[in-house]
Structures are given as structure tokens and as C-alpha cells.
Amino acid sequence: VKVPMGWEMQKQNSGGFKNVTLYISMLQYVPLCCTGYIRNERDICVPECKGGCKDGVCVSPGNCACYQGYGENNRGECVLTCPCSCPHGKCRGSTCKCDEGYKLDPTSQTCEPVCPELCVNAECSGPGVCTCLPGFKKLDSDEDHICSPDCGSKCKHGKCRAPNHCECNEGYQMANAGECLPRCAGCDHGDCVKPFHCRCHHGYRRAGDECEPICEFRCHNATCSAPNTCNCISGYTKVSPLACVPECNPTCQNADCVAPNQCQCHKYYYKKDIMFLRHICYHMSLQLIATAGQLANDLNNRHGPVVHSE
Incomplete structure (x- = not known):
């Protein structure tokens, strides 16, 4: 770079003194910095970072190397870093300043949402928002x-004490399907519509706490086991849908079977008092003949043979 320099001097001549300006041309070389670099106070070219690279060192044009404890943001500035990611907040110094509705957890150093009321069986997922646990x-x-615990739709008549664990109300019991159904004693032939109240099926009627079958016609020597169905009692056999008669084995002879294995002789018939012959009845004429013969034998034994004269 050419830099003009001048000196002013006085020259004396024969006529006296006069002012004379003397110009001398001198050359001085001044170094120029490359693009992206500037001269510092020591006339050294150093990289330039716009904004001054606060809290860091400009290591190349537009590139700051941040000091320890600082990090570069999306604008290329060095800012303080937090030991946490600081979601829902801003990093201030070495800690997070939480956004409104959040508070700092001193243990995890993270911003957590604030719920004014304690979440029960839930977690505070956002400011004032409780999200239920599974x-x-x-x-x-x-x-x-x-x-509250969720038991689905099967805990209609009970209290859901824990997830899928229903405790039935009084008067109800747990069925195989996991439902609370009303409890009734002796409701085999009916529907238990509410606790201890049985509605009998068609063909049955209430008998105390049970439903008993209805037989429109009375069963003889039998029990009504189903609607209009008679079952013979022990020792009887069915002769019609509604009637049963006693059984005698062996079959009564000259007699009627009036009860299980009990024969009643017909008129003019009698039974011998012998166990294995009690089903047989004999005609009384046979008894008279036997009696007359017995009397004759008795007379012979007392008076000898009877002789009939001619």
C-alpha cells in the first residue's frame, strides 16, 4: 500500500528565508485478511463469528466452540446446558425453569406436570390431567x-374391588361366567329373578321354597315327578298313566293283590298259615272236608271203628 508522507522545511537563500514543502514517496506493506477473517488488536487475522461468539471461542468463520457447560443452540449461539433434556421448560444455568403447569422434580431434574388433586389409580400425564392406569x-x-377398577359389564350386581375382580352384593352369587346372579334355594325348575324369589317354569308351582310339578289328575299310588307324569312308588306297577297297582310276587291265587306282596282271598276262600303258601287261597269246601275227616279220625281213636248195622 502506498502511503504519502510529507515534511515541511525552511530554506534560507540569499534573499532571506521562505517556506518549502518537500514531498517524499514511501511504500508501507499492510497485510489484508481473507474473507471471513478480521484483524484483532495485535494485527493478526482471526476468524469472524457474527454476534461475537459469547461464551465460546470462534474457531472458524461463523463457527463457535462453546465453553464447557455451554452448548450451541439452533441459532449458533452458546447457551448454558442442563444436565437434563428439560422438556416442558427452559434451561436456566444448570437447572430447568419449568413451563406453567409443570414443576421441577428434584430427583430426576425434569419438569413434571402438576395436578391440583392427587390422581387416584392414575398418573398425572399433563397439567390437571389424570390418565387412568391399565x-x-x-x-x-x-x-x-x-x-376406579374396571370389571367390564359383568359386575352389575356387585362391587368391582380390583381390575376384573367383582365382589357380589348380598343375595347374589358368582356364576361360572363371572357374573353376579341372584341366589335362590330350591329353584331347580324355575328362574331366580331376584334374591330369594323363584319364578317357576310352566307346569310347576311354588311349594315353600321349591317348584313342584303339577299333575292335573291325581296320581294313585304314585308321585307327580314331572308335569302330568306319575311315577309309581316302590312295590307298585303302572297300569295307566295316572294309576299304579301293588305288585305281588308270586302272583296271588284266588285272591287280590291289595298291597305289595299282600294277597287278600276272594269270598269263601282262605289262606293257610304257611309262609311260602300265603299267596294261595283255598276254597272253604276243602276246609270242611278236611275238618269232617279230622273229626272221624278223632272218634275212631276214642271209640274204635264205627260199625253200621243193616
């Missing part, structure tokens, strides 16, 4: 912070 659901819209 197996729980919200029942009352006025108590949005409380989640």
Missing part, C-alpha cells in the same frame, strides 16, 4: 382425578 377407568365426571 385396568382402571373413570366413573364420575365430577371426580376426574379418581379412577
